Amino acid sequence: MTERISHHGSCRCGLISADIDAEPVWQSYCHCRDCRKQTGAPVMAFVGFPLASLSWFGEPNRWRGAGGVTRMFCGHCGSQIGYTDERLKGEIYLALGFMEEPEAYPPHSHAFVERQLPFLHIADDLPRFEGFSVERPTMTTGKDG
Template identity: 65%
Template structure:
């Protein structure tokens, strides 16, 4: 992965960010919360240290169950989330990233909850639950 700065923006460009370091993780998530939040059968994330992110604009947020999710109030784009149990990390939606092709997921989280019609022919590790210790 290139050391060039990493960037992301919502669909309308009102909210954007630049990341000064390499992502910590890249993953697919098959949990119910991500499906409900996005309306998609799964979600893909790129994880950065919160301190490595510079924001341009302020995303709107809402909190539920120890998780704070962010979005653009103008275009509705999902931006990402923070988990109270993973302080200092931000999970940015792959679709928020300017060059999503730079961030292929490296594993699946909550694979046990993957919808039965989703078939991804990859050899990536699959976790039954959370991908990191909480």
């Protein structure tokens, strides 16, 4: 018998939730300005999944930002949910704070380390990328967050 893979996430008020039935495709910190502005935090941590593996309960609000990124949030409580990137077809990246068990998704890398705030020290030996930690096909704008 095959064990069912199951991951769950929800916003603070519970109006938006999701079930995911696939293993993560990526886990990372992001130090870019866009992620800091969107979350209000000095760094964002996220976990990526195949988009087709996700089932929504409730409909997140969406805001289309620069560079083909669409951010999602709860219109009631304001919780950050995650984002999709048109250059990463078929994937969704969820904020660790949205996940029911965020400790189950430790980041495997750091993105945009040249933008890391000088007072923020995360002592680990994870790979560090000057730009994106997830490779994107040809960039059209040159902007990265």
